[in-house]
Amino acid sequence: MGDFCQIDKQEIIKRYKPIDKYTHKGLRGHALIIGGSYGKMGSVVLASKACIKAGAGLVTAYIPKCGYDIVQISVPEVMVITDDYLEHIIKIDYKLQPQAIGIGIGMGQHPDTGHAFLNFLKMNKLPLVVDADALNILSQNKEWLSLLPKKTILTPHQKELERLIGEWNSEDEKLEMVRKICIEYDLIFVLKGVPTIIIDNTSTYENTTGNQALATAGSGDVLTGIITSLVAQSYKPIDAAIIGVYLHGLTADIAYPDVSYQSFIASDIIETLGEAYLHIIA
Numbered sequence: 184m185g186d187f188c189q190i191d192k193q194e195i196i197k198r199y200k201p202i203d204k205y206t207h208k209g210l211r212g213h214a215l216i217i218g219g220s221y222g223k224m225g226s227v228v229l230a231s232k233a234c235i236k237a238g239a240g241l242v243t244a245y246i247p248k249c250g251y252d253i254v255q256i257s258v259p260e261v262m263v264i265t266d267d268y269l270e271h272i273i274k275i276d277y278k279l280q281p282q283a284i285g286i287g288i289g290m291g292q293h294p295d296t297g298h299a300f301l302n303f304l305k306m307n308k309l310p311l312v313v314d315a316d317a318l319n320i321l322s323q324n325k326e327w328l329s330l331l332p333k334k335t336i337l338t339p340h341q342k343e344l345e346r347l348i349g350e351w352n353s354e355d356e357k358l359e360m361v362r363k364i365c366i367e368y369d370l371i372f373v374l375k376g377v378p379t380i381i382i383d384n385t386s387t388y389e390n391t392t393g394n395q396a397l398a399t400a401g402s403g404d405v406l407t408g409i410i411t412s413l414v415a416q417s418y419k420p421i422d423a424a425i426i427g428v429y430l431h432g433l434t435a436d437i438a439y440p441d442v443s444y445q446s447f448i449a450s451d452i453i454e455t456l457g458e459a460y461l462h463i464i465a
């Protein structure tokens with residue numbers, strides 16, 4: 184059993200990088216968010232807005248055509264590239280060179296999307312955050328795990344994890360099953376839950392922020408945007424996962440006394456990100 188670390192403010196301060204006065208958006212990282220399908224474009228709006236609010240200099244969303252007006256109107260700061268197909272992604276094709284890619288949110292599991300995902304995995308060498316339907320497609324094609332770049336960050340909730348690794352009889356058994364995959368493919372797992380636990384080979388990190396206000400649609404999509412943003416800003420993948428999970432949970436701790444657990448929604452995470460950043464640099 185490797186080392187265990189509680190993610191508290193001290194752990195964040197150790198990893199946080201101040202923003203240079205003479206920076207510009209070209210130095211703040213370009214993140215690419217790939218996802219969306221008919222009826223679930225909100226997940227890309229949430230993830231891409233979270234991505235730019237978490238500090239990426241540039242964010243581009245790669246989405247099916249149905250989402251073009253939705254994303255451009257909802258988040259004018261985010262640029263958009265559309266797939267040729269209307270309702271879901273059938274070919275992942277873009278000319279830009281991002282520093283990080285977040286994929287899977289709202290993407291759906293249509294066979295054409297699965298085929299596009301496989302072709303993407305075969306050619307992609309860039310740092311990757313894999314969530315939601317990209318995880319579900321991987322669960323149906325486990326041999327594709329070997330195509331993931333080293334230190335790819337996977338962010339399953341409990342059900343997505345069960346689809347990926349099968350059932351477990353105890354928390355300890357679950358963590359051992361995850362550690363085995365981490366070591367086999369050199370991956371990082373963000374096990375979203377209460378608390379969220381991050382596994383990086385034999386290292387285990389337990390988050391100390393967050394509360395039940397986060398049990399709301401889209402909060403995981405937002406986390407994907409935040410972590411992708413931090414990787415694009417040149418944080419090491421493990422540090423992006425640690426800081427991202429901490430900030431994400433901290434927004435709920437900051438906001439719930441004013442908005443209650445029930446009325447805190449995923450958009451509130453994004454709106455409270457600035458205050459969360461100020462808490463860690465104060």
Ligand SMILES: NC(=O)C1=CN([C@@H]2O[C@H](COP(=O)(O)OP(=O)(O)OC[C@H]3O[C@@H](n4cnc5c(N)ncnc54)[C@H](O)[C@@H]3O)[C@@H](O)[C@H]2O)[C@@H](O)CC1
Nearest residue numbers: 223224225226287288289290315316340341342400401404
């Ligand atoms: N506004 C939007 O466009 C939204 C789009 N979403 C997308 O919808 C797709 C499906 O994601 P979902 O997570 O909703 O559906 P899933 O089918 O992956 O998970 C839902 C099922 O898993 C169970 N589950 C979910 N979270 C769990 C947890 N923490 N512990 C135990 N069981 C849990 C639920 O009980 C339910 O049975 C994804 O691509 C996601 O990105 C969702 O994020 C919701 C919001």
Ligand SMILES: Nc1ncnc2c1ncn2[C@@H]1O[C@H](COP(=O)(O)OP(=O)(O)O)[C@@H](O)[C@H]1O
Nearest residue numbers: 340375376393394395397398400401402403404
């Ligand atoms: N009761 C809870 N306490 C703390 N965090 C929670 C709770 N319920 C959910 N979360 C967090 O909310 C997020 C849910 O992610 P996910 O299920 O992927 O949401 P979605 O797919 O709807 O965006 C995770 O980060 C999880 O840790």
Ligand SMILES: [Mg+2]
Nearest residue numbers: 315340403404
């Ligand atoms: Mg999710």
